[in-house]
Amino acid sequence: MELADAEAAGPSPEAPAPAECAPAEPGGLPGLVHDQLVPTQSSSSRVIVHVDLDCFYAQVEMISHPELKGKPLGVQQKYLVVTCNYEARELGVKKLMNVRDAKEKCPQLILVNGEDLTRYREMSYKVTELLEEFSPIVERLGFDENFVDLTEMVEKRLQQLQSNELSAVTVSGHVYNNQPVNFHNVMHMRLLVGSQVAAEMREAMHNQLGLTGCAGVASNKLLAKLVSGVFKPNQQTVLLPESCQDLINSLNHIKEMPGIGYKTAKRLEVLGINSVRDLQSFSFKILEKELGISVAQRIQKLSFGEDNSPVMPSGPPQSFSEEDSFKKCSSEVEAKKKIEELLASLLNRVCQDGRRPHTIRLVIRRYSPEKHYSRESRQCPIPSHVIQKLGTGNYDVMTPMVDILMKLFRNMVNVKMPFHLTLLSVCFCNLKAQNTAKKGLIDYYLTPSLSTTSHSGKRSFKMKDTHIED
DNA sequence: TGGGGTTAT
């Protein structure tokens, strides 16, 4: 059996980028991966899987406490049930439900505290690492979702097949819309093989980590993510290109489109845009005038199911932070105690990582009666003598760090005036690899001096750090 | 609304 498709089978350098879903692509931009230009895989021929763990925190808790299995279980942070298992969901408990409402709905609900994310974070990275064994191109999204670019893997597997074996390729899991497979269509065959890889990934997660989850396979990240949620716990779905419009039209509101958040959705509502179809047909000129060319172009493409953003390998984290929220903190001593707690946990984490942070940030949230969500932050470089003490457990690194943080604190909060905070957070960022003997040399050649303004293209050079006097 | 994360401006 032959594939009646004109596309070259091998790593074709420049296939003409056909439309993914409906309209032609205005501009195929090359993708950036780790600061390097990579050729745009004619975006419609990619195979992407989105892997989404089922009620992740609850699953981790049930592994830690097997006696909880089979009972309705919720994970609590402060007065919220942030997630719960399916037994609890069947009894009416929802994600992000108030603890009181949840207990009222479901008096038998068992609650465990999930404010310490350590075990969740560790399990989350085990999942990412497991997926990286399939393909190194894995992008994390939160603790419980990953995208993997399967394009290369799938192409290799297809090349192994004899042409008479193609008709024997089967799908693993659901096909969105129950759309019939065309075994002469190359993209169909790629996606089917993608579904097989997705099934192998879910099997490996279950066998090696004891976790269940969903997967969605499609030609880009947007569609993979949308389709992964179609059959919900512990199942997988593949989207064939012909059903793309049906999938995006199944959304009831633009806010459900990943990439269109609270703010953008509100601004679109003002323009009378509520459905995905509204956004598809809305004048681009007006959209651009309202939201700027960047957002306008991106979200209107999303509305057609087009998403050329590459799967960006996440690698190790760019930052570590610990935060705590509370009803009220109104004194400097109180703040200092909380900051010390946050810092102590962070130091443990950063020590494990091996790399060293070169910037520290303090974040606060001030109480305000109605106003939604506003945080303020101050950051500064970590003095090099403190950085050097970081790995070496011996020396006291707490004291100088707390001193710095309290200076940042007083820079934001006038402690002579009454104040009311509801959140404190400490963040280590600007992580750099540990210094070996090469460090001095690398620093000599790569560290910009203040007088060297010529190549200031890097974002770390543009950071405005608040200056802390000693 | 929690306790995290990312990128763009």
Add this chain to the structure above:
DNA sequence: ATAACCC
């Protein structure tokens, strides 16, 4: 430093 997005 903030604002937007994601979970």
